[in-house]
Amino acid sequence: MTNIYPLVRNEVLKIWKKKRFFVIVLILAVLIPIFTYAQLRVALNVQKQMGTEDWRIVVQQQIQDYENRVSSPRMQEEWKRWYIVEIQRLQLHLDQNIDPKSPNGVTFTNQFVANSVGLFLPLLVLVIAADLVAGEHSAGTIKLLLTRPIKRWKVLLSKYIALTIYVSITVLLLAAMSYLISGLVFGFNGWMQPVLTGFQVIGSELNINNINIIPQWQFLVMELGLAWFSSLVVACLAMMVSVLVRSIAAGMGIMLATLIAGTILTNMVSSWESAKYFFMVNLQTVSYLSGAVPPIQGLTLSFSLLNLSVWAMISIVISFIVFTKRDILN
Amino acid sequence: MGTKGEVLVLSVKHLKKKISNKWIIKDISFDIYEGQIFGFLGPNGSGKTTTIRMLVDLIRPTEGSIYVCGKNVQTEHDEALKNVGCIVENPELYSYLTGWENLEHFAAMLPNISKQRIQEVVEIVGMDQRIHDKVKTYSLGMRQRLGIAQALLGKPRLLILDEPTNGLDPQGIKELRIFIRNLAKEGLSLFISSHLLSEIQLMCDRVAIIRKGEVISVGNVDELLEQSTSTVLWGISPVEQGKEVLQSFQSIELIQLNDMEIDCSPASQTVATQMNPDEVSKVNEQMVKSGIQVTSIEIKKPSLEDMFLTLTEGEKID
Amino acid sequence: MRSSRLLWSVILIVALLTTSIFIYGFVNAIQTVVYPDGSNLTTPDEERIEDIAPSDDDIVILSLGDSLTEGTGDRSENGYVGVVKNLLEKNEEKPVFLHTFAVDGYTTSQLLDFISTQNGTRTSIKQANLILMTIGGNDMFSPGEEIIIETSREYMTNALENLDKIFAELQSLNPEADIIYVGLYNPFTEIDKDGEISLFVQEWNNEVFKITTKYKQALFIPTFDLFYKNTKNYLSSDVYHPNEEGYKRIGERIVKALQ
Numbered sequence: 001m002t003n004i005y006p007l008v009r010n011e012v013l014k015i016w017k018k019k020r021f022f023v024i025v026l027i028l029a030v031l032i033p034i035f036t037y038a039q040l041r042v043a044l045n046v047q048k049q050m051g052t053e054d055w056r057i058v059v060q061q062q063i064q065d066y067e068n069r070v071s072s073p074r075m076q077e078e079w080k081r082w083y084i085v086e087i088q089r090l091q092l093h094l095d096q097n098i099d100p101k102s103p104n105g106v107t108f109t110n111q112f113v114a115n116s117v118g119l120f121l122p123l124l125v126l127v128i129a130a131d132l133v134a135g136e137h138s139a140g141t142i143k144l145l146l147t148r149p150i151k152r153w154k155v156l157l158s159k160y161i162a163l164t165i166y167v168s169i170t171v172l173l174l175a176a177m178s179y180l181i182s183g184l185v186f187g188f189n190g191w192m193q194p195v196l197t198g199f200q201v202i203g204s205e206l207n208i209n210n211i212n213i214i215p216q217w218q219f220l221v222m223e224l225g226l227a228w229f230s231s232l233v234v235a236c237l238a239m240m241v242s243v244l245v246r247s248i249a250a251g252m253g254i255m256l257a258t259l260i261a262g263t264i265l266t267n268m269v270s271s272w273e274s275a276k277y278f279f280m281v282n283l284q285t286v287s288y289l290s291g292a293v294p295p296i297q298g299l300t301l302s303f304s305l306l307n308l309s310v311w312a313m314i315s316i317v318i319s320f321i322v323f324t325k326r327d328i329l330n
Numbered sequence: 331m332g333t334k335g336e337v338l339v340l341s342v343k344h345l346k347k348k349i350s351n352k353w354i355i356k357d358i359s360f361d362i363y364e365g366q367i368f369g370f371l372g373p374n375g376s377g378k379t380t381t382i383r384m385l386v387d388l389i390r391p392t393e394g395s396i397y398v399c400g401k402n403v404q405t406e407h408d409e410a411l412k413n414v415g416c417i418v419e420n421p422e423l424y425s426y427l428t429g430w431e432n433l434e435h436f437a438a439m440l441p442n443i444s445k446q447r448i449q450e451v452v453e454i455v456g457m458d459q460r461i462h463d464k465v466k467t468y469s470l471g472m473r474q475r476l477g478i479a480q481a482l483l484g485k486p487r488l489l490i491l492d493e494p495t496n497g498l499d500p501q502g503i504k505e506l507r508i509f510i511r512n513l514a515k516e517g518l519s520l521f522i523s524s525h526l527l528s529e530i531q532l533m534c535d536r537v538a539i540i541r542k543g544e545v546i547s548v549g550n551v552d553e554l555l556e557q558s559t560s561t562v563l564w565g566i567s568p569v570e571q572g573k574e575v576l577q578s579f580q581s582i583e584l585i586q587l588n589d590m591e592i593d594c595s596p597a598s599q600t601v602a603t604q605m606n607p608d609e610v611s612k613v614n615e616q617m618v619k620s621g622i623q624v625t626s627i628e629i630k631k632p633s634l635e636d637m638f639l640t641l642t643e644g645e646k647i648d
Numbered sequence: 649m650r651s652s653r654l655l656w657s658v659i660l661i662v663a664l665l666t667t668s669i670f671i672y673g674f675v676n677a678i679q680t681v682v683y684p685d686g687s688n689l690t691t692p693d694e695e696r697i698e699d700i701a702p703s704d705d706d707i708v709i710l711s712l713g714d715s716l717t718e719g720t721g722d723r724s725e726n727g728y729v730g731v732v733k734n735l736l737e738k739n740e741e742k743p744v745f746l747h748t749f750a751v752d753g754y755t756t757s758q759l760l761d762f763i764s765t766q767n768g769t770r771t772s773i774k775q776a777n778l779i780l781m782t783i784g785g786n787d788m789f790s791p792g793e794e795i796i797i798e799t800s801r802e803y804m805t806n807a808l809e810n811l812d813k814i815f816a817e818l819q820s821l822n823p824e825a826d827i828i829y830v831g832l833y834n835p836f837t838e839i840d841k842d843g844e845i846s847l848f849v850q851e852w853n854n855e856v857f858k859i860t861t862k863y864k865q866a867l868f869i870p871t872f873d874l875f876y877k878n879t880k881n882y883l884s885s886d887v888y889h890p891n892e893e894g895y896k897r898i899g900e901r902i903v904k905a906l907q
Contacts, residue, residue: 012659057768065748067751143388166663171666172662209686210684222676222680225672225674328388
């Protein structure tokens with residue numbers, strides 16, 4: 001009966017007026033300069049050690065360093081695999097004369113997005129998503145919201161749409177702010193700079209049959225697309241938790257614990273293969289673009305995307321069932 | 331049965347609710363007609379709030395049905411709730427929005443509410459002064475008024491107010507009473523729950539009293555009062571023989587009054603009874619026959635509060 | 649009110665735009681990674697390294713070759729290269745930078761390939777003021793295997809040819825830098841009763857010396873004598889690579905030769 005459009009507008013304005021989004025802006029405004037400074041220090045340090053700004057020498061040094069590590073008998077098998085793939089990746093950059101880390105705002109943004117997708121970006125999304133249903137419960141406004149002549153599924157749907165809107169804006173904001181802030185230090189150019197993509201890691205071999213050189217802006221757009229998808233999945237799961245536990249703090253806690261457990265699992269270089277069915281280890285969708293070794297053998301982009309989609313779908317179904325059926329008792 | 335119109339606005343039939351294997355609401359039925367102010371009384375834990383939540387589809391009944399203007403609340407949610415404005419428990423609005431933004435928010439959830447209508451309800455509740463302030467700066471009374479404004483937005487035919495006098499000062503309560511009367515005059519039906527029984531007595535046309543999830547009495551306030559037994563105070567001597575005479579009547583119940591103004595101790599020679607005032611002369615005759623001196627007979631007209639206490643036996647929660 | 653309406657419009661438009669861009673990027677990413685359509689890589693142009701020359705403001709040391717240059721056996725992990733760097737820093741009062749490109753187990757053919765094809769190496773060679781190198785040992789001996797002089801000698805000819813090419817390549821890339829070849833020593837003096845291995849090692853050193861004379865920047869630094877007496881005092885626990893003390897002796901000799 002009533003259109004969904006005004007409901008979405010309501011939800012979007014509420015999130016804005018509740019200043020949830022400013023929290024995100026604030027977090028980014030504080031942290032990005034710190035990361036930029038750290039990156040600057042790394043660059044300065046390398047220059048101090050190597051006495052050169054030439055990236056080829058730096059990359060070559062890194063390759064030789066990795067080569068020596070791989071030949072060391074003490075090297076663990078999983079790490080060896082990582083180094084071998086990394087050597088091949090760096091070597092390709094060297095052969096193609098493409099700097100993998102040229103210092104400019106766009107490259108910084110690229111790397112920042114890639115590093116954010118596993119934990120930082122999900123946390124930002126959580127700031128909004130955890131509050132969306134639980135906030136109405138704890139403020140008691142859920143009673144007003146659900147006694148309107150509007151079916152409950154429409155109310156929930158409007159919240160999902162509003163959430164999607166803010167996920168998009170959050171990802172955009174992350175990219176824009178990291179470009180602007182790091183650009184002040186590293187310069188604003190680099191959009192057309194070539195980058196390599198299309199790597200496939202098979203065992204410890206890097207399949208280079210399908211590698212393409214694309215301008216960095218295109219790489220950034222692809223990367224943002226994947227990061228956006230990962231964030232959306234986290235948002236859906238946080239929404240389900242928000243519907244189920246009805247408390248902002250508990251919801252935040254559950255999601256935080258899950259996400260951090262995910263990063264720990266990822267770092268453990270799991271030989272436990274069925275760990276790949278957890279959504280947390282699949283969040284790093286961006287790394288498939290630049291050819292990093294997946295944390296668990298057998299992970300591919302298609303597997304991760306499918307896995308994340310299934311998790312998201314299940315969470316959406318549960319949210320809708322619980323939200324529309326549940327008695328509002330408190 | 332209705333006192334004003336004969337148009338049925340709310341019809342509750344055999345409402346039952348079971349929560350974790352316990353029947354919270356056992357069997358509740360009542361009707362509200364157009365222009366009627368319906369009071370809903372019950373001690374805490376009697377199932378008042380649960381019933382109200384079922385009326386507005388926050389809780390689904392286990393059995394029974396609720397019709398608003400002929401539409402089933404469960405199966406025709408939108409059509410039924412279009413006619414209902416409500417405040418469930420406290421008027422919890424979005425504290426980080428202004429009063430006006432709150433009204434805009436809820437207006438967006440109703441079909442065809444113009445800006446003029448928002449301005450109208452703001453004027454009805456007399457909030458023009460502070461409507462653009464954040465709700466978190468409002469007093470409880472102002473929130474209550476904003477809550478009513480919000481409930482009136484969609485020109486409902488039934489207004490459900492849960493404990494509307496909560497947190498209001500005596501002046502506010504008086505204003506609210508007049509306000510509610512005026513609304514009813516315009517043909518709006520009101521469903522008001524309260525534990526302030528005197529308020530209900532002053533405001534309502536009809537009343538339902540519930541206890542332990544059951545309606546124990548429902549009817550027009552006047553009818554209810556007439557039907558019920560009265561408290562009769564007997565000044566008799568000797569007291570003990572007199573009590574025996576009183577006890578010989580099946581319909582008479584000796585009671586203890588907790589009223590400080592009436593001394594019911596044996597020394598005062600006053601016995602309080604619960605009985606039908608029509609029987610007083612018959613009893614008096616019997617007393618005289620038994621040689622008991624009757625020094626005074628006082629029939630106290632019951633208030634709704636007395637009736638409520640009698641009916642619910644002063645019981646709180648089990 | 650009015651500000652709300654403006655806010656909503658801005659948020660909606662921004663969200664619609666970014667969402668469509670993200671969906672485009674998402675689909676594009678899947679196409680690129682999951683359904684790849686061949687490669688657009690081309691063989692890189694012949695030489696894409698910049699034309700740079702060594703600077704006088706600082707000293708860049710480039711170390712090439714095998715495990716001796718990499719510093720295997722030295723617990724402080726600097727090897728003789730580190731010793732040279734530290735001494736030069738002290739003597740020259742200029743910043744000294746180190747590019748360590750040596751890899752365990754490298755042979756002459758691998759090194760030749762390495763300096764001919766690797767962009768980073770070639771850039772570094774052009775920039776270097778001093779090139780330090782050990783190579784050839786892995787061509788003739790395999791650590792842990794029995795030494796058969798006859799077999800080793802068969803490999804020698806080829807190794808020397810490669811070494812000649814290495815010097816030529818280095819000189820063509822950088823005609824200014826000193827190129828130091830650190831000679832081989834005999835780590836097997838204990839088992840080498842009749843001196844057969846020592847003779848063979850010296851034979852190699854002689855041949856290398858002959859090559860170095862053809863290149864004016866090249867300098868042969870002998871180490872045979874440093875490890876001839878009390879050999880095991882200067883060798884690490886693998887009884888093959890030098891220990892810290894052994895590397896120190898090599899490094900000091902190089903710096904003396906450069907003065």
